[in-house]
Amino acid sequence: MFANVLTIAKFTIIESMRNRLLWLSLLVLAISFGLVEFIGELAITEHRVTQVSILAALLRINAVIMIALFVVSTMLRELNDKTLEMIVAMPIARSSYYLGKLIGFIHLALIVTVCFSMLLLLYASGSQVLIWSVSLLLELVLIVVLALVMIFTFRQMPIALTGVFVFYAASRAIASFHLMAMYPVIAHSSVSQKFIERFIEVLTWLLPDLHLFTQTEWLAYDTGRFEMLLPLLTQTLIYVTLLSAIALFDFYRKNF
Amino acid sequence: MFRRYFDRDRPFGDVPLAVTIMLVLALMAQLIWHGSQAPITARAEDLPQPLSPGAYIIGSLGEPIATAKVLNLWLQAFDNQPGLSLPLHSLDYSVVIEWLDTILELDPDGHYPMLVAARVYGSVSDRVRQREMMAFIFDKFNQEPEKHWRWLAHAVIVARHELKDMPLALKYANALADKAAVSAVPYWAKDMRIMLLEDMDQVEAAKALVGGLIVSGEVTDPHELDFLKMKLAELEDRMTKSRRDVDK
Numbered sequence: 001m002f003a004n005v006l007t008i009a010k011f012t013i014i015e016s017m018r019n020r021l022l023w024l025s026l027l028v029l030a031i032s033f034g035l036v037e038f039i040g041e042l043a044i045t046e047h048r049v050t051q052v053s054i055l056a057a058l059l060r061i062n063a064v065i066m067i068a069l070f071v072v073s074t075m076l077r078e079l080n081d082k083t084l085e086m087i088v089a090m091p092i093a094r095s096s097y098y099l100g101k102l103i104g105f106i107h108l109a110l111i112v113t114v115c116f117s118m119l120l121l122l123y124a125s126g127s128q129v130l131i132w133s134v135s136l137l138l139e140l141v142l143i144v145v146l147a148l149v150m151i152f153t154f155r156q157m158p159i160a161l162t163g164v165f166v167f168y169a170a171s172r173a174i175a176s177f178h179l180m181a182m183y184p185v186i187a188h189s190s191v192s193q194k195f196i197e198r199f200i201e202v203l204t205w206l207l208p209d210l211h212l213f214t215q216t217e218w219l220a221y222d223t224g225r226f227e228m229l230l231p232l233l234t235q236t237l238i239y240v241t242l243l244s245a246i247a248l249f250d251f252y253r254k255n256f
Numbered sequence: 257m258f259r260r261y262f263d264r265d266r267p268f269g270d271v272p273l274a275v276t277i278m279l280v281l282a283l284m285a286q287l288i289w290h291g292s293q294a295p296i297t298a299r300a301e302d303l304p305q306p307l308s309p310g311a312y313i314i315g316s317l318g319e320p321i322a323t324a325k326v327l328n329l330w331l332q333a334f335d336n337q338p339g340l341s342l343p344l345h346s347l348d349y350s351v352v353i354e355w356l357d358t359i360l361e362l363d364p365d366g367h368y369p370m371l372v373a374a375r376v377y378g379s380v381s382d383r384v385r386q387r388e389m390m391a392f393i394f395d396k397f398n399q400e401p402e403k404h405w406r407w408l409a410h411a412v413i414v415a416r417h418e419l420k421d422m423p424l425a426l427k428y429a430n431a432l433a434d435k436a437a438v439s440a441v442p443y444w445a446k447d448m449r450i451m452l453l454e455d456m457d458q459v460e461a462a463k464a465l466v467g468g469l470i471v472s473g474e475v476t477d478p479h480e481l482d483f484l485k486m487k488l489a490e491l492e493d494r495m496t497k498s499r500r501d502v503d504k
Contacts, residue, residue, distance in 0.1 A: 042310065042311060175296045204290065204296070205286075206286065209290075209293070231293075235289065238282060239282075241281075241285070244282075248278070252271040252275060255264060255266055
């Protein structure tokens with residue numbers, strides 16, 4: 001079974017190389033580098049902090065978009081080209097196919113993370129870049145699994161991508177939403193207000209704590225510590241398991 | 257409708273039991289994990305310094321007006337951070353003024369920064385901060401009297417009734433009457449200095465001013481002329497009464 005998983009993972013990586021994902025990463029790096037150097041010229045003070053803050057934010061959002069787009073478009077092509085149907089017809093467990101794809105995409109997330117971290121080394125200390133990079137990799141792993149869930153469920157690119165980005169944005173901003181709902185400036189006791197409060201509270205329980213991941217502050221002010229990664233790793237493991245279970249549940253029920 | 261949707265898929269029984277157990281366990285693990293985390297707490301943040309207007313233009317891909325509008329809302333809501341409601345006077349007003357300046361540079365035709373300066377940041381109970389905001393308005397008025405006269409008129413009222421600083425109110429009212437072009441500023445705003453002089457018991461100066469305005473021909477509106485004549489009569493009456501009081 002594991003040989004099947006590795007074969008699918010290997011072909012996913014080969015496909016990504018043929019799709020020039022690495023070249024796209026290098027292009028993003030070159031553009032970001034040029035932009036940040038230009039911004040560095042504008043800054044009167046806090047030159048390095050300005051550069052690293054903008055660069056880290058740019059790279060993080062680019063990595064998330066690139067990985068989400070790549071996973072969704074690759075899986076959609078497999079669905080449309082009937083490759084998936086062919087694999088399902090073979091004596092391969094659906095879970096093996098899912099795991100193979102997952103491992104392949106995580107490998108790509110690792111490549112993108114390493115590429116992007118190299119540039120950050122020009123502007124921040126090695127240990128902080130390492131902490132930031134591990135956190136980015138964990139964040140990208142969540143994006144990979146989320147994108148797989150969305151494409152298995154919706155089978156259409158616009159809906160799947162919208163789902164990924166809405167989920168991502170909500171996970172990053174849920175802490176702020178929760179605080180605003182809990183302590184409003186003007187307190188309302190209407191049913192709708194109570195409903196929204198409860199709804200947001202339920203979301204905080206169900207969404208991953210992405211607001212704690214990949215913080216620019218670590219690079220800008222050297223505040224990252226390796227022990228911060230442990231809760232992030234735990235959250236990633238729990239959430240990857242949960243999303244994988246959802247993806248597999250849906251995948252096993254699909255008729256092709 | 258939903259039946260048709262669900263019927264397209266294979267039955268739930270086709271899902272391996274291990275996957276269902278994994279789903280339930282992972283969901284429970286997520287809930288337990290969230291429950292074991294420290295509760296989310298609110299943390300007050302200091303108002304940061306604004307970047308240069310050019311940086312915002314680059315950052316917004318050449319949308320300075322949209323950026324100015326977003327910054328207006330962000331600044332206006334800064335006292336209401338997630339989970340916290342900070343008193344306005346706890347903000348650093350020198351930084352607030354820098355933000356208002358930046359927003360005005362991004363959107364020179366916008367009135368939003370002047371309105372919040374006058375009505376939001378200028379309405380706090382802290383007199384020092386109120387003065388800072390009125391000085392900001394006066395400064396902006398001196399740069400573009402035609403555009404910002406209405407906010408200076410508000411500053412006159414604030415100086416007169418809230419700060420109770422008559423010389424400051426008169427300084428603003430004089431600037432309002434002297435600097436703004438005749439067409440842009442309505443007569444009521446220009447006439448504010450007359451009321452102030454009257455309030456300061458400088459009846460003679462007020463009378464001279466009203467008389468001068470009538471004679472100068474600057475005032476052409478018949479209603480305004482009637483008002484000034486009435487005011488002149490009132491002032492003369494007041495002067496006569498006060499002379500009689502002195503004679504007695």
